[in-house]
Amino acid sequence: MAEQAYTVASDSENTGEEKSSSTLPEIAIGIDIGTSQCSVAVWNGSQVELLKNTRNQKMMRSYVTYKDDIPSGGVSNQLSNEHEMLSGAAIFNMKRLVGRVDTDPVVHACKSLPFLVQTLDIGVRPFIAALVNNAWRSTTPEEVMAIFLVELRAMAELQLKRPIRHVVLTIPVSFGRFQLTRIERACAMAGLHVLRLMPEPTAVALLYAQQQQQTTHDNMGSGSEKIALIFNMGAGYTDVAVTATAGGVSQIRALAGSAIGGEDLLQNMMHYLLPNADTLFSSHSINEIKAMGLLRVATQDAIHKLSTQTSVPINLDLGNGSKINKVLHRQEFEEVNRKVFEKCETLVTQCLHDAKVEIEDVNDVIVVGGCSYIPKVKDLVTSACKRKELYKGMNPLEAAVCGAALEGAVASGISDPFGNLDLLTIQIATLAIGIRADGGNFIPIIPRNTTMPARKEMTFTTAHDNQTEALIVVYEGEGQKVEENHLLGYFKIVGIPPAPKGAPEISVCMDVDASNVLRVFAGVVQLGSYQPAMPFMEVRMPTVDDGHGWCAEALNRAYGSTLDLVSVQKKI
Amino acid sequence: MRCNGLAISGGSDSRFFFPTNSSTIYTASARNPSSTVLFPGRPVFSTRIRATPRASAAAAVVGDRVAELSFYELLGIPESGSLGEIKQAYKQLARKYHPDVSPPGRVEEYTRTFIRVQEAYETLSDPRLRAIYDRDMAKGLHLAFSARRRYQSDEGMEEKSEWKSHWQSQLSELKRRSVNKDSRGNMSWGARMRRRMEDL
Known part of the structure; x- marks a missing residue:
């Protein structure tokens, strides 16, 4: 099919470019932007290959530093020492900040980082700034990510000797659609087109x-279905997936995820070692940043050592009068982070439950991500899955990016003579999507873990007599009340024929295609005729671009419950 | 297999569709005669009019035709098929019809087929839903069956409450319909259907 001469992208900044799954001339590369580290891989014609930067690194630190006014990221930049990254001039952990508002607890947890994260707690994006020439210079997570992506792109272009445009990115399971639009935005800023955003464990x-x-090919086996549980714990996020695999088809059965990770382990330990850390570092003065950096490096180092040793001595002079001299034991580390580990266990159990899979039926348990080296993490997954051995065939740090590269090759329409690319992922929705109805309730139309592509429809009716208009307010999340979920967008349908409440039939249909684009259709169903009197509405979501809570509050102020909907109980 | 001599429109997601070729007369499902909407305009819902002859299994069928097949026919397995056979057939059809592997320009068509295959798999791989489906199929109602719409929110519903809610929802539906009927000038279901036929 000839490519169109030009296309007009959607007007909305959020939606970015149209994702298409049509054949493409070039092989898309796979990028794993981690909270702490990132990597790039590509299908080289016979296998997946990880790309290296000029310093021969496959894993690069995810940060951008603003030294000398010129931003440079962890791909090209060489830190003279670890403390340079903690001087306030470098921004990192962007993945924990992107697409979040300043009331989000995850954003608040970022306030103890050496660069500036300022929150006003009003539901807008946080103020983020780097220390440049003794001034806080503001930036955004998208911008930082884009700078980083430009470096990755340049690195890949240099090595592959061709322009890079299409990418497959891995994302945390817990990311909402709004956050995905911010990732797409960052890619667009870097001149990259997102072919697919893939939840990390599905990669x-x-x-x-x-x-x-x-293996089946080699053994001439029957190719029967194999079930695997994948546990992926990185610096910023923990994700779990259950997949049923046969003949190269990976059918994702369930996903679970949360914004907990190595960063939480680190911060908990910092608070344990220095209980008044928050007050000591609250104003971000130069000396405070320095002390904070010292503590961070020492704690990080200790946690790494505790993966192989049972105890580690810490001798630290923070320079402001406080000194830490103690021996840290592995049990202490596990006890301080008990809640984080408990949450991890919950995610595993929940995912198994959602997948409707018995533990005995799981063939392989795979633990990947930076935290997979922590003995407690391995232990909790093995005990939650009731087994002795973990799957050994994967590099824990490279598995996700390799999967993304495979998807990149498959989605680019590349085939392999040996059948190594005869692969398919059947993805599922990570969060439920629904509308506000029955008062302030969230009524899911596409439930969590629904296979994509999906199209689901539900019928609603009016809440008041002679109500002629209704608001369709679309949310995403798991909470029963709309306030607990993320607003994706809203629109109004008009022209409902005047009738007693409960009589009109208002149909709301949601369509998610294979590349996860959501469209919402709604309209009044006219009885006994084909042509609706009023045209239906079709809206591509998300449409909100900031201040999630504000729009809903404003709608509530302006309309109250006058344009409400009630769900029609129809089970048959 | 047919009901009232009319083809019943496909299951769960069928209310948003286009008229295909005129040989198919769409009525709403027998249980809910008022619910069919046809509206033009969206490529997502567009269906190519194909001259594909009806085949016995989905292997040669895409697009709307799959809506006429039973879930067993769609998956190409016997009605006695085991869970293993169902899973295997599903994965094979997914490899064939998932939009990711569709030829360019036929994505919508493949998407529709895949959604239907998915529905067949979800129904037949769940012993309880499969039992209900088999029961309905014996009565010739299987084409109107929709696993998801029935059990949208209550997975662990027990048999007893299942019956109760069936009745309740039927009652409320009847009540609503009678209100609607009034608003349509007391036109009977038959009259509406006749008009519909004329409109075609």
């Missing part, structure tokens, strides 16, 4: 599917 699942298919 690992695809790699597993490929490995299983190769």
Whole structure:
């Protein structure tokens, strides 16, 4: 099919470019932008290859530093020492900040980082700034991410000797649609077109599917279905997936995820070692930043050592009068972070439950991500899955990016003579999508873990007699009340024929295609005729671009419950 | 297999569709005669009019035709098929019809087929839903069956409450319909259907 001469992208900044799954001339690269580290991989014609930067690194630190007014990221920049990254001039952990508002607890947890994260707690994006020439210079997570992506792109172009435009990115399971639009925005700023955003454990699942298919080929086996549980814990997020694999098809059965990770372990330990850390570092003075950096490096180092040793001495002079001299034991580390580990266990159990899979039926348990080296993490997954051995065929740090590269090749329409790319991922929705109805309730139309593509429809009716207009307010999340969920957008349908409440039939249909684009259709169903009197509405979501809570509050102020909807109980 | 001599429109997601070729007369499902909407304009819902002859299994069928097949026919397995066969057939059809592997320009068509295959798999791989589906199929109602719409929110529903809610929802539906009927000038269901036929 000839490519169109030009296309007009959607007007909305959020939606970015149209994602298409049509054949493309070039192989999309896979990028894993981690909270702490990132990597790039590509299908080289026979296998997946990780790209290296000029310093021969496959794993690059995810940060951008604003030294000498010129931003440079962890791909090209060489830190003279770890403290340079903690001087306030470098911005990192962007993945924990992107697409979040300043009332989000995850954003608040970022306030103890050396660069400036200022919150006003009113539901807008936080103020983020780097220390440049003794002044806080503001930036945004998208911008920082874009600078970083430009460096990655340049690195890949240099090595592959061709322009790079299409990418497959891995994302945390817990990311909402609004956050995905921010990632797409960052990519667009870097001149990259997102072919697919892939939840991290589903990328690992695809790699597993490929490995299983190769094993089956080698053994001439029956190719029966294999079930794997994938646990991926990085610096910023923990994700779990259950996948059922056969013949190169990875059917994602359930996903669970949360914004907890190594960063939480680190901050908990910092608070444990220095209980008044928050008050000591609250004003971000130069000396405070320095002390904070010292503590961070020492704690990080100690946690790393506790993966192989049972105890580690800490001798630290923070320079402001406080000194820390103690021996830290592994049990202490595990006790201080008990809640984080408990949450991890909950995610595993929840995912198994949602997948409707018995623990005995799981063939392989795969633990990946930076935190997979922590003994407690391995222990909790093995005990939650009631087994002795973990799957060994994967590099824990490279699995996700390799899966993304495979998806990039498959989605680019590349085929492999040996069948190594005869792969398919059947994805599922990570969060429920629904509308506000029955008072302030969230009524899911596409439930969580629904296979994509999906199209679901539900009928609603009016809440008042002779109500002629109704608001369709679309949310995403798991809470029963709309306030607990993320607003995606809203629109009004008009022309409802005057009738007693409960009589009109208002149909709301949601359509998610294979590349996760959401469209919402709504309109009044006219009885006994084909042509609706009023045209239906079709809205591509999300449409809100900031201040999630504000729009809903404003709608509530302006209309109260006058344009409400009630769900029609129809089970048959 | 047919009901009242009319083809019943496909299951769960069928209210948003286009008229295909005129040989198919769409009525709403027998249980809910008022609910069919046809509206033009969206490529997502567009369906190519194909001259594909009806085949016995989904292997040669895409687009709307799949709505006429039973879930067993769609997956190409016997009605006695085991769970293993269902899973295998599902994965094979997914490889064939998932929009990711569709030829360019036929994505919508493949998407529709895949959604239907997915529905068949979800129904037949759940012993309880499969039992209900088999029961309905024996009565010739399977084409109107929708696993998801029935059990939208209550997975662990027990048999007893299931019956109760069936009755309740039927009652409330009847009540609502009678209100609607009034608003349509007391036109009977038959009259509406006749008009519909004329309009075609």
